[in-house]
Amino acid sequence: MEAHLKLVICIATITLFAAAPARSQTLVDPNKVAPEYREAAEKRRAEQLRQRECALKADLEKVLPRDRTAYLNHCLDALAAKQ
Template sequence: MKRFTPLTLLLFIIIVPAFAEKLVDPTKVAPEYREAAEKRRAEQLRELECSHKADAQKVMPRDRTAFLLQCIEADADTK
């Protein structure tokens, strides 16, 4: 049992990042879906930028969702 627990934790740490959402690449999408893919990529980049801002400002986990929503809304208003 002592050997099983660390091995399980190690495997869990390795596997979890595999489920992360990847940035959409519009060039690898069928032409009829390219416009939607470009919009999704722009949205993902805005979310990523706001996430980096939250990290830089050291936003507490309990306040992170509100911060991200406010940041994304502010970015949408300026564009």
């Protein structure tokens, strides 16, 4: 019984460390898209930068996961109001 438990724990540990880490979405590079899509790519990159800024603020303020979405929405609204 104890040997089986050790085997299960060992397999679980190996599986945990062997799993590929989740990757965040990369920033859009407007210079790497076709010229007709460059304006849209620039807008997308600006939005991604605003989202990252708000996510960083949430991390620095240690916002709880349950409150994170509301915090991010409020932050993005506040940034949009400034512009």
